[in-house]
Amino acid sequence: MLLFTLVGGYILTSMIFFKFPTLLHKKKQVKFMCQHISHRGGAGEGYENTMYAFKRAVAIGTEMLELDCHLTKDGEVVVSHDHDLLRSTGTNKSISEVNYKDLPLLKPRLPIDFDPDAEYIGTEKEEDRRFALLKEVFEAFPNIPVNIDIKVNDDELITKVSELIKGYNREEYTVWGNFSDEITRKCYRTNPNVNLLFSMRRVILLIVFLYTGLLPFVPLKETHLEIFLPSIYLRRKGSPSSTFLPLEKILVRTINVLLMRRCLFNHLRARGIHVYFWVLNEEEEFKKAFDLGATGVMTDYPTRLKLFLNNCPAE
Structure with missing residues (x-):
């Protein structure tokens, strides 16, 4: 009888604090709210991670720029997704092996990672295919939040990015991290x-905290949850270039069952934690994400997302 009373009390208490988390935790005060996020500056509408793409996305009305960082041989923080130059430039070298001034231009045709078998083929000037420096982005867009993926486990890179963030007074308007916990x-x-x-x-x-009822009691230092919508991987199964394996399908479906929970996202939002879905490129995906309670959506096609938000304003 005592055991049932204790378990029942725990479940009831967990449910109350799950619904009203600010009874236990101070709500995080993030200085920005972004529904429209341009992945690599909008890789489907401009050369990825370039100043051209960033300027175009901001002109369209994006509220956040997502980008990736590496260090060049001479210690410059350069904006690039890949650590090597082969996919983006055709040069079989690592960024860390090349001084910034010697980096080649991006190829005229670039694949779009989250739009299978699509390419961006631009008509811009050659200079618009130049790798951008992180400091250039901060200088050009002082009031636009920036989402930084630190691509490699490099103490110097992390320190230099931090120094740039502090130097441009952007601590409250930047979010950073990586899949890697380290x-x-x-x-x-x-x-x-x-x-x-x-x-x-x-x-x-x-996920473990959610299903054990511990989540309402656990303090969270993070301010932003970025997750993928499982359908973006499921749709790639039929693509000739896909590496989609049966095990991946099981994993993706498991994530869909366990993580795609509006109640979870509502709880996090009540604690001041923003929820972003990546990388969505179709209207039905935008709708699914916002219906689930997403704070924002990351896309390769800023124009498509802008039109969707104009026609179907998110909550």
Whole structure:
């Protein structure tokens, strides 16, 4: 009888604090709210991670720029998704092996990772295919929130990115981290004042906490949850270029069952944690994400998302 009373009391208490988390936790005060996020600046409408793409996305009305960082041989923080140059430029070298001034231009035709078999083929000037520096982005867009993926486990890179964030007074308007828990923990230790992403390990713990009823009682240092909508992987199964395997299908469906819970996203939002879905490129995906309670959506096609939000304003 005592056991039933204790279990019942725990379940009831967990449910109350799950519904009203601010009874236990102070709501995080993130300085920005972004529904429209341009992935790599909008890789489907401009050369990815370039100033051309960033300027175009901001002109369309994006509320956040998502980008990736690496260090060049001479220690410059360059904006690039890949650590090597082969896919983006055709040069079989790592960024860390090349000085910034010697980086080649991006190829005229670039594949779009989250739009299978599509390419961006631009008509821009050659200079618009130049790799951007992180400091250029901060200088050009002082009031636009920036989402930074620290791509490699490099203490110097993390330190230099932190110094740039502080130097441009952007601690409250930047979010950073990586899937890697080690990288994300290093980011937090280096500068705990910058908004923080959940690592993959922390997402798994989030699921464990949710289904054990512990989530309402656990403090969370992160401010932003970025997750993928399972359908973006399921749709790639039939693509000739897809590496989709049966095990991946099981994993994706498991994530769909366990993580795609509006009640979870409502709880996180009540705690001041933003929920972003990546990388969505179709109207039905935008709708699904916002119906689930997403704070924002990350896309390769800023124009499509802008039109959707104009026609179907999210809550």
